[in-house]
Every structure is written in C-alpha cells, then in structure tokens.
Amino acid sequence: MAEIDLQNVQKRFGDFTAVRESSFTIRDGEFFVLLGPSGCGKTTTLRMIAGLELPTEGKILLDGEDVTYKRASQRDIGFVFQLFALYPRMTVRENIAFPLKCQSVQRAETKRRDLLERSVSGLSGGDSQRVALGRALVRRAKACMMDEPLGALDAEFRHLMCVELHALHDRIRATTVYVTHDQTEAMAMADRIAVMNHGVVVQIGSPQDIYDRPSAMHVAGFIGSPPMNFLRFKSSLAQGQRSVQLNGAAIRVPTLRQAVAEGELALGVRPEHVTISDAGEIRGEVFGVEYMGTMQIVTVNTKHGQLKARIPSRQRVQVREAVGLNFDSERLVVFDAVSGSALKSRLFEESADG
Numbered sequence: 001m002a003e004i005d006l007q008n009v010q011k012r013f014g015d016f017t018a019v020r021e022s023s024f025t026i027r028d029g030e031f032f033v034l035l036g037p038s039g040c041g042k043t044t045t046l047r048m049i050a051g052l053e054l055p056t057e058g059k060i061l062l063d064g065e066d067v068t069y070k071r072a073s074q075r076d077i078g079f080v081f082q083l084f085a086l087y088p089r090m091t092v093r094e095n096i097a098f099p100l101k102c103q104s105v106q107r108a109e110t111k112r113r114d115l116l117e118r119s120v121s122g123l124s125g126g127d128s129q130r131v132a133l134g135r136a137l138v139r140r141a142k143a144c145m146m147d148e149p150l151g152a153l154d155a156e157f158r159h160l161m162c163v164e165l166h167a168l169h170d171r172i173r174a175t176t177v178y179v180t181h182d183q184t185e186a187m188a189m190a191d192r193i194a195v196m197n198h199g200v201v202v203q204i205g206s207p208q209d210i211y212d213r214p215s216a217m218h219v220a221g222f223i224g225s226p227p228m229n230f231l232r233f234k235s236s237l238a239q240g241q242r243s244v245q246l247n248g249a250a251i252r253v254p255t256l257r258q259a260v261a262e263g264e265l266a267l268g269v270r271p272e273h274v275t276i277s278d279a280g281e282i283r284g285e286v287f288g289v290e291y292m293g294t295m296q297i298v299t300v301n302t303k304h305g306q307l308k309a310r311i312p313s314r315q316r317v318q319v320r321e322a323v324g325l326n327f328d329s330e331r332l333v334v335f336d337a338v339s340g341s342a343l344k345s346r347l348f349e350e351s352a353d354g
Ligand code: ATP
Pocket: 013, 016, 018, 036, 037, 038, 039, 040, 041, 042, 043, 044, 045, 181
C-alpha cells in the first residue's frame, strides 16, 4: 500500500498544456477518483503516476520516495485498462498468470476457481471483467491505477461492477486511482474525488463535500443529475450579509464571509432544494414536467434563467402554470459568475473533509 504525492506536476505536449501545476496527496489505502469531461487531463495524470508518461515539471513521490523519473516497471504499480483487454485464446489461469509472470495464481482475486481452466473467449462479459480485475490485483502492487475500467459496459452491469469493485477495495484497501468521466461512478465509489477541467484540478473532496459545497460553477454544474441551477443576478455584497436581492426579492443564504464589489453573480441551488408553491420568493412559469416515478423534474422559466426542481410526483403542476419558488436557504451557494468561484460562506465551514 502506498501514499502518492504530486508536487506541482505539469505535462506539456508541444505547446499544449494537458496538466497544469497539480499538487495533491492520495492517501494510503484510499479510493481516489479523477473525474472530469473528456480531454481534461485525467488519463495523462494517471499515466504520470504509473510511470507511463514523464511530467514536464514537478515531482511524484510514492511512499515518500521520489519516483518521478523511474520507469513504470520500477514503481510497483498495477494498471487496469478497459477490463476487456484479455488474451482471448488463453485460459483464465493463463490470463491471470501470463502478463505478470506470476508463480502462483492461488492468490488471484477471482473467486471462481472453477473458471480457471476455461478459455476467456467463452466467458460472459461479467466474468471477463472479473478476470481482468483479478489479473491486476493478484500482484498486490503498492497501488492500482484504473482508467475507465467500466467504460464498455451497459448501465446495469456497470452498476453491478461498481458495487463489486467497492467491496473488493474495502477488503484489500489497496491505494486505488480511478479515472472516469461518469459522475455517478465517481460518487458511488470514491473516498475522495478530484474534479478536473482544462488540465486543472478544480476541487478535491469527499463525494458529499463536492456535492454539497462545490467550490466552482464547473464542479456544481458537472455533478448532480440534473446539475445545480444557476440564477443570474447583479449585485454588490457585504461580508456578513445573510440574504441576496433577486429582482426585489430577498433570498436568505448562508452568511457570507467575503464581500464583492458590484458584479455578475449566480445563485446556485440544487433541484432537490427547490419547492414549488403559490407564495414563492421568485416567480416563474412551468416549461416542462418529467415524471420519474415517486419524483418529477419540473422545469421553470424565471427572469434569472431556467431552473429545474425535483419535487414529489403527487404535487400537481401544469405546463404554463405560473408558480412561486422557495429555496432551502441553508444549502444555497453564491458564485462570482465571471471567475466561476464560489463565495466563502458559512456553508463551507461545515466541510467534513478537505
Ligand atoms: P479522455 O477521457 O477523453 O481520455 P482525459 O481527461 O483522460 O480525456 P487526456 O487523455 O489526459 O484526457 O488528454 C488531455 C489532453 O492532452 C487532450 O487534449 C489530449 O488530446 C492531449 N494529449 C494526450 N496525450 C497526448 C499526446 N501523446 N500528444 C499530444 N496531446 C496529447
């Protein structure tokens, strides 16, 4: 097991900077997820940790040892690509043992020993997946890197494998770095998530921290389904202020810990923190209603932009109906809409993990 420390790590490909000044520590035994849209630098970061790519600048430490210029083979790190990268003509036993030149497959994490002598080409998708995982884990390397391992799977099976991977990690506690663009996967499995955008690590925190206390509009808009709503407004704000003015309506927010000069702002509200009633603080017109079983997603047009509310399906709401909206004041985030950063407020003082 290992602690992995990145210090001002940068990666440039010619003039293009794929990863910018990344500094963070992955704790011993942690399931750490690199999450972000395509091209944001997740895989490049993972490959630098594994030793498959050299950083242009910065240092990488594995358990305190500087491994920045060590080859992948000298780092004792396991790597799982898309889980179907198996040798189809070989048996399960050979697939696990061959790439690792492993003396014994007794330690293989594949639980199904009856599968060992079967050819991989005859296995179901699920069993192929488990074999590939077993192959990566059999070495008990210091750390395990996984790059979109569930990418090729359909939604139902992906969910099943998420649960299995999580259970496996709980059992062996190997430091794991996992790359995905899928926020659901990240939220379900991670101890901590690093959200990346344009080569920058924007925020690191536990799934709950990232969801409840997004430090930037990019994070708030990337996480959640539907993601956080942003109501645009212009104002100046004073430190200690406990409400903001949207078109004359005073909306209570967690006490602000910083002031801003007159500027473009956005009030961030999660769909589940909106209620629809006749006497709401903000008025709007219902644009659409999506039935989802016990809940429904109601899209409302307001003067500050479109907003989605997640409310119980039993509440009757009609398209084109004029409605009032109320917000859970304890959970609102005010953003500087130009820089995209969240303003400091009491909400961020409740953080459980940094
Ligand atoms: P994806 O999920 O699409 O792979 P990612 O977040 O993992 O996205 P990376 O693969 O790390 O992104 O790539 C980051 C950026 O660096 C991309 O714009 C990519 O085109 C570029 N890049 C990656 N490898 C190279 C390379 N060898 N040469 C030039 N550019 C590269």
